[in-house]
Amino acid sequence: MKKMVLALVVLALLMCCCQQSTKQSITETTPLKKVTLTIFHAGSLTIPLQELNEEFESYMKTKGYEVEIRTEASGSVMAVRKVTDLGRKADIVAVADYTLLPTFMYPKYADFYVAFARNELVLCYTDKSKYADEINGSNWYEILEKNGVKFGFSNPNIDPCGYRSVMAMELAELYYGKPIFHDLIEKHTNIRANGTKIFSPKDVTTDEKILIRDKSVDLIALLESGSIDYAFEYKSVALQHNLRFVELPDEINLRNPSLKDWYAQVSITVWKMENGKLVQKEIRAKPIVYGVTIPKNAENREIAEEYLAFLLSKRGREIFKKNHQEFLEKPLGFGNVPELIKKYVKIVT
Known part of the structure; x- marks a missing residue:
């Protein structure tokens, strides 16, 4: 009797093992x-x-x-x-x-x-950039104004980093009380401002001082090759690409949620495609x-x-x-x- 019970137990264990093995085999061979x-x-x-x-x-x-x-x-x-x-x-x-x-x-x-x-806006540069050893968070706009210095930002009609960069320079004008937007943007592009309201044309044009690309990360190659000296980028991108950068005041960099009312003083009207038609849209500065x-x-x-x-x-x-x-x-x-x-x-x- 004991031998029969033992045999049944062994048989049950063998059947269980076979079932598990079969199940595992099916799982392993089932295609994803x-x-x-x-x-x-x-x-x-x-x-x-x-x-x-x-x-x-x-x-x-x-x-x-x-x-x-x-x-x-x-x-x-x-x-x-x-x-x-x-x-x-x-x-x-x-x-x-x-x-x-x-x-x-x-x-x-x-x-x-x-x-x-x-995220937040920063001004990126490399060791090859003109005045790389002089630029800081207080004089950055003065460095950009210097003869021979070239800088870039992305297309404000296509890329948020572009319209944010343009609005940041109007915020800088308010913050420092100096004609920074006029000297850096209006003198060198066809982007214009009426007070704190900025207007981007359908086709943004620039002189030799400024280069514009469709997205901000496209400026990195130009920066690293020395084609431009400075570029407005997001801080995360600067750190990911091991770029040197100037940190801008919170009143300019669009980082601080508590400054949303300060940022909101400035807006930009850009051209966007909507339902197959180019239309103008006003975008107000706000935390990123x-x-x-x-x-x-x-x-x-x-x-x-x-x-x-x-x-x-x-x-x-x-x-x-x-x-x-x-x-x-x-x-x-x-x-x-x-x-x-x-x-x-x-x-x-």
Whole structure:
């Protein structure tokens, strides 16, 4: 009798092992579901998103997906236009000015958006820049005015860093009480101001002192080659590329939320494409806050929600911090925020 019981126990164990082995074999051979995720994003997000994307791809393999992430960096205005005006499909749109999302995408092209990260403007340079050993946070505008000094900023009609750089120089004029905007912008471009209201023409032109590119990160190569001496960039980008930079006063750098009323004195009217037509839009200076959304035409919304949750998670914060990008203490969610990310945001109604 004892031998029979023992035999039954052994048989049961063997059957259990066989079932586990078969289950494991099936799991190991089951192919991952392939998904392509398309992301349109601000150029200044390129480096942190590269690291985030690699980790997200590995993370999704544990959930049965092989995710291929395709990214397109551009000025934030262009990132939005690809969806709203050019009719292109994206799963994620991440921009350097979150207010572009409610202005151009919500609620027609996206039913929610999240404000999630901060930044500030700095003036970048290299050891080869003229007066590199003299420039500081007090005399930077005087150095830019000097004969032979060349500087750059991005196109204000395309890139938030561009219109922020232009508005920062008007704020500098208010702060220092000197004609800085006139001497640095009006003398060398066709951008004009009426008091604190700035107007950018459809086609911005410059003389030999200033170079403009579609997105701010495109200026880095010009800076490193010596084609320009200085460039207005975000602090995170300067640190990511090991550039020297001048920190500007809070009254100018658009970093400090407590100075929002001071910043709001200045505005710029730029040209943007809307519904296939060029229209003028007034943008008021405000603290720099990045935003992200999932467009309504996203082809892989479920995976896009997973991606956004990963971005807003503790690990996403760590990756951004490592790459010198500061998160909001609590990201802000607007509209029909997906359930998967609600725990990461403060819902604003």
